[in-house]
Amino acid sequence: xxxxxxxxxxxxxxxxxxxxxxxxxxxxxxxxxxxxxxxxxxxxxxxxxxxxxxxxxxxxxxxxxxxxxxxxxxxxxxxxxxxxxxxxxxxxxxxxxxxxxxxxxxxxxxxxxxxxxxxxxxxxxxxxxxxxxxxxxxxxxxxxxxxxxxxxxxxxxxxxxxxxxxxxxxxxxxxxxxxxxxxxxxxxxxxxxxxxxxxxxxxxxxxxxxxxxxxxxxxxxxxxxxxxxxxxxxxxxxxxxxxxxxxxxxxxxxxxxxxxxxxxxxxxxxxxxxxxxxxxxxxxxxxxxxxxxxxxxxxxxxxxxxxxxxxxxxxxxxxxxxxxxxxxxxxxxxxx
Numbered sequence: 001x002x003x004x005x006x007x008x009x010x011x012x013x014x015x016x017x018x019x020x021x022x023x024x025x026x027x028x029x030x031x032x033x034x035x036x037x038x039x040x041x042x043x044x045x046x047x048x049x050x051x052x053x054x055x056x057x058x059x060x061x062x063x064x065x066x067x068x069x070x071x072x073x074x075x076x077x078x079x080x081x082x083x084x085x086x087x088x089x090x091x092x093x094x095x096x097x098x099x100x101x102x103x104x105x106x107x108x109x110x111x112x113x114x115x116x117x118x119x120x121x122x123x124x125x126x127x128x129x130x131x132x133x134x135x136x137x138x139x140x141x142x143x144x145x146x147x148x149x150x151x152x153x154x155x156x157x158x159x160x161x162x163x164x165x166x167x168x169x170x171x172x173x174x175x176x177x178x179x180x181x182x183x184x185x186x187x188x189x190x191x192x193x194x195x196x197x198x199x200x201x202x203x204x205x206x207x208x209x210x211x212x213x214x215x216x217x218x219x220x221x222x223x224x225x226x227x228x229x230x231x232x233x234x235x236x237x238x239x240x241x242x243x244x245x246x247x248x249x250x251x252x253x254x255x256x257x258x259x260x261x262x263x264x265x266x267x268x269x270x271x272x273x274x275x276x277x278x279x280x281x282x283x284x285x286x287x288x289x290x291x292x293x294x295x296x297x298x299x300x301x302x303x304x305x306x307x308x309x310x311x312x313x314x315x316x317x318x319x320x321x322x323x324x325x326x327x328x329x330x331x332x333x334x335x336x
Contacts, residue, residue, distance in 0.1 A: 009124070010048055011199065012082040016133075017055040017071050018089070018102045023062045025087040025130040025188050032192035035208045036200060043248075048200055056105040063090045074109040078117050081124035083195070084110075088131025088151070088184050103136065110140035118142070118178050128191060131184030138162035146176040151184035189214055202228035203247035210240050228292055231278040231285065238263040239277050242270070246289050251312030254286045287322045294319050 013033055015026055030051055037047035052072060059069035118125050129137050134150035137143055138161035147166040150158045159167045168174055173182035173191045182191040189212065197205035206229055213235065228247055232240070245262045246254060256267040259282045263270045274282050294311035302310065308319040 009081050010046070010050060012050050012052060012078070012080055013085060014075075014082055015051070015053045015085045016074075016087065016106060017053050017060060017068055018087070018106060019057070019060045019100065020089045021060065021062050021068070022088040022090055022131065022185070023064050023066065024185055025133075026062075026068075028186060028189040029085065029128075029130070029192035032189055032196065032208050032212065035211050036196045036204055039204060039207050039211075040200070056102045056109075060102075074106065074113070077113065078125055083126040083128055084114055085128045086130065086133030086136050087188075088133055103139075107136060107140045110137065110142055115140070115142055123178070126178045126180060126195075128195070129179075129181040130188035130191070131182070134158055134181045135161055137179070137181075138165070143179065146179050147174050148176065148179060148181040149174045149183055150181060197229070203244065205229065206232050206247065207244055210244075228289065231280060231288070234277040236273060236277050238265055238270070239273050242274075242282060243285065246286050250286070250290050250293055254282075256282070259286075288326060291319070291323050291326050294323070 013030075015030060017026065033049040033051060037049055041047060053068070053070070054074055055071045056074060058071050058073075059067055060071070062068050114125075114127065117123060118127060127137060127142060129148075129150070131151045132154065134143070134148055135154060135158055138148075138158055143162040143165045145164045145166070147168055148158065148162070149155075149168045149171040152169065155167055155169055159165070171183065172187045173180060173194060175194075180191055180195065182188050193205045193209055193214065196208060209229075209232065232243060234240075241264075242259050242262050245252075246259075252258070256270075260267040260270045263273070265273065271281055274280055274285060278285060280288065290311040290313055292311075294307040294313065297307035297310045298304070304316045304319075308314075308316045311319065313319040313322065
């Protein structure tokens with residue numbers, strides 16, 4: 001069950017591929033979005049992300065020597081909602097900043113084509129950067145005074161290229177308006193999961209993270225983790241199956257038998273597994289998800305009765321009791 005208003009629009013994901021593109025910066029996020037499409041199609045929904053690869057050259061050698069071919073030309077305009085993804089490259093800071101012809105051509109395209117469309121208030125476009133990609137965005141004048149980050153070895157160079165920007169260190173990723181920048185390499189996967197969650201819901205992002213065997217990487221300065229992603233940093237498939245089913249259908253009458261049927265284990269064994277891997281009982285997890293969904297609905301303007309209904313509670317009173325037991329926030333404790 002998604003609480004996002006309306007149906008999500010399909011997005012053109014435009015990965016800008018330059019010579020020596022760091023292959024993991026490309027493949028990691030691309031796989032996350034592909035897996036999101038796969039999960040949606042298995043549930044009978046349309047794919048939400050169209051993966052495209054653009055650049056000034058029709059083929060280039062990647063960071064590991066593998067040739068990447070069939071690269072589309074840089075488009076003259078963005079036909080529909082588009083997320084442009086700028087990727088990293090290997091080497092030290094000076095190598096990363098080396099302005100080759102492909103870099104200059106892309107910089108010009110970013111300034112002339114992307115920036116005017118990105119700057120329109122309410123435009124559906126975004127700019128995502130991974131590692132050195134933030135330096136290219138800064139070189140093209142697309143960062144301005146926004147908050148941003150990059151790989152820790154390139155922070156000084158980013159600050160020099162974007163002197164008015166708020167360059168943040170020790171961050172996995174930073175979001176400021178249409179600009180989303182990440183630290184590099186595996187942080188690009190974190191950024192992709194964040195975007196999937198925003199566009200298509202936390203449950204889908206959690207499903208993709210499980211398939212990719214990605215654990216939560218959050219620190220004190222990072223964006224707060226969604227309540228629906230809590231208790232998911234484990235690898236047990238039976239517990240994950242139950243969590244996915246509950247997040248998708250929180251209003252179902254989740255009896256102990258129904259939950260154990262999803263997990264393909266006995267009720268007693270499922271309780272033991274949940275305690276071991278999440279610190280909660282299965283019943284407490286169901287209640288945690290429902291409370292989180294109701295609170296999200298309230299923040300989006302729903303009434304108490306509407307929020308309770310959307311989250312799967314039988315009444316506003318049942319929701320208020322559940323919220324009181326959880327203290328209004330997720331906690332590693334049992335709710336018997």
